[in-house]
Amino acid sequence: MNLRTLRAFVEVVRQGSFSQAAEVVSLTQSTVSKAVKTLEDELGTPLFSRIGHRSELTAAGQIAYRRALVLLAERSDLIAEINELRGLKRGVLRIGLPPVGSGVLFAAMFALYRRRYPEIDIELIEHGSKKLQECLQAGEVDLAALLVPVEGEFEYQDVRVEPLMVVMPVDHPLAGRKQVNFTDLADHPFILFESGFALNRIILSACERKGVVPRVTARSAQIDFIVDLVSAGLGVAFLPRMLAHKHKHAGIALIPLDEPQTDWHIALAWRHQAHLPPAARAWLDLAKEMGNVPAGLPD
Incomplete structure (x- = not known):
């Protein structure tokens, strides 16, 4: 069993297909298939149940995937510590950021x-919260910006806490309110981010607590497009206050959302007890120093 084989196996699980995994690890599809077959032979049990064109993890495959993530993360820590011991003049900051709010x-x-x-070289990846947690767990990044609560064995440093604003057309019947809640919005269509965005989890969990079943009319990964859909009258959307003010224009109104446990709380996270290289520690120190309060936006 070698780490390259484990890496190929992990990517097959993540990507959901052998062909896409091959592209990620820069190998041929047949090489990836052979790597997984070799791992199955070594462990003496199938790791995937192949149903038609789909492959699902067996119980053994789930265990192997969980352990493979740990082994790959340990390899990353080993390289980082050895490089630090050598006193390299150049370091690497490996950081993962979400598409929403990072700019x-x-x-x-x-x-x-x-x-x-x-x-210092900067290796930046952008993904939704779920994929960022997987990358962090596997040691592919040293730090990742995640929404709190952070699931998994991670430590974190707070970056910013922002209330959510309801973005609605300027002529919406609730646009004159000082604040609104999900009961007020129960009969109005929602525009959400695409699945995998942690902000959706905050909104949908709060709706469930309130007994509101939202009617979702559109989803997008782009804030500008979401705001344009709101302006066109397709529904209401939800953004952290600082982003809502950044994208405000004459066609929309911004109303505070009056719901508990809906703050957008973003933090820089790292694996529990992981070795943080100097480049990552310097980033954490800088984040604490700057406080991440954007100029010109209301506190």
């Missing part, structure tokens, strides 16, 4: 970080 929160930080540490 406002972290663009200025990246600029200052680059000025302070010009020899």
Whole structure:
């Protein structure tokens, strides 16, 4: 059993297909298939149940996937510690950020970080919260910006807490309210982010607590498009306050959402007891120093 074989197996699980996994690990599909078959032979049990064109993890496959993530993360920690011991002049900041809010929160930080540490290479990936947690667990990134509560064995440092605003057309019947809740919005269509975005979890969980079943008319991964759909009268959307004000224009109204446990609370997370390389520790120190309060936006 070798780590390259485990890496191929993990990507097959993540990507849901052998062909897509092959693209990620830069191998041929047949090589990935052979790697998984070799792993199954070594363990003496099938790892996938092949149903038609679909492959699902067996019980043994689930155990192997969980253990493979740990082994790959340990390899990453080993390399980081050895590099630090060697006193490399160049370091690497490996960080994962979500598509929502990262520009406002972290663009200025990246600029200052680059000025302070010009020899540090930055490896940035962007994914939704679920995929970022998987990347962090596997040691593919040292830090990831995640919404709190953070699921899994992670430690984290707070970055920003923002209330949610309801984004609605300026002529919406509730646009004159000082605040609204999900009972008020029960009969109005929602525009949400695509599945996999942690902000959806906050909204849908709060609706469930209130006994509201939302009618979702559209989903998108792009804030600009969501705001345009709202302006066109397709429904109401929800954004953290700082992002809502950044995208405000004459065609929409912003109303505070009056619901408990719906704050957008973002933090920088890392694996519990993981070795954090100097480049990652420097990023955490800079985040604490800057406080991540965007200029010109209301607190």
